[in-house]
Amino acid sequence: MRGGGVFSDEEIQLLRGLPAVANVTRNRITYSDAFKQVCTIRYLAGESPTKIFREAGLPPDLVGCKRIERSVARWKAAAIKSVSGNDHLDDSEIIAQLVERYKRTLVTKRNLDNMASGVPDSSVPVMSEGAVGAHVSISALDGDTAGIIIKQQARRIDELERANASLLDKLNKTIPSPTVDE
Numbered sequence: 001m002r003g004g005g006v007f008s009d010e011e012i013q014l015l016r017g018l019p020a021v022a023n024v025t026r027n028r029i030t031y032s033d034a035f036k037q038v039c040t041i042r043y044l045a046g047e048s049p050t051k052i053f054r055e056a057g058l059p060p061d062l063v064g065c066k067r068i069e070r071s072v073a074r075w076k077a078a079a080i081k082s083v084s085g086n087d088h089l090d091d092s093e094i095i096a097q098l099v100e101r102y103k104r105t106l107v108t109k110r111n112l113d114n115m116a117s118g119v120p121d122s123s124v125p126v127m128s129e130g131a132v133g134a135h136v137s138i139s140a141l142d143g144d145t146a147g148i149i150i151k152q153q154a155r156r157i158d159e160l161e162r163a164n165a166s167l168l169d170k171l172n173k174t175i176p177s178p179t180v181d182e
Contacts (some may be wrong), residue, residue: 007025011062020056031071040072041098043075044095044098079098
């Protein structure tokens with residue numbers, strides 16, 4: 001294996017099987033939102049980006065040191081901007097705000113999963129800390145949450161369409177074409 005550059009078919013398959021990877025092409029890796037969030041928090045807490053990536057199954061000899069450095073720098077800058085709008089918070093303040101934001105995100109995801117699980121009522125129990133028995137209406141989703149859901153669903157549809165195309169291509173290659181007897 002070598003870092004950076006173009007990925008082989010075997011490397012692409014390996015990377016696609018990792019929870020930290022949302023998508024991979026010959027020369028690009030798209031990481032899952034959860035991995036980006038955890039990586040950013042751990043990095044701001046003082047952990048090595050290489051260690052974080054390695055633990056996620058993304059060793060630098062496969063991914064590339066520059067790819068790791070650039071990704072973490074980009075995610076850190078985005079996290080700082082999203083939390084403070086400027087660079088005046090120290091890392092511990094940024095971490096605290098990000099952790100709170102990610103907790104709220106997880107609660108929202110859990111609530112959306114409950115709604116999608118086929119609960120017949122138009123409201124489902126809210127799974128937030130201290131909110132026993134509360135309900136949220138499906139129609140009460142804000143625009144940001146709806147936008148996130150739409151983006152996630154579009155990405156999943158795209159993944160499935162690519163998987164279908166790949167399977168059809170393999171099927172067409174394995175089934176001999178009909179011959180005509182003269």
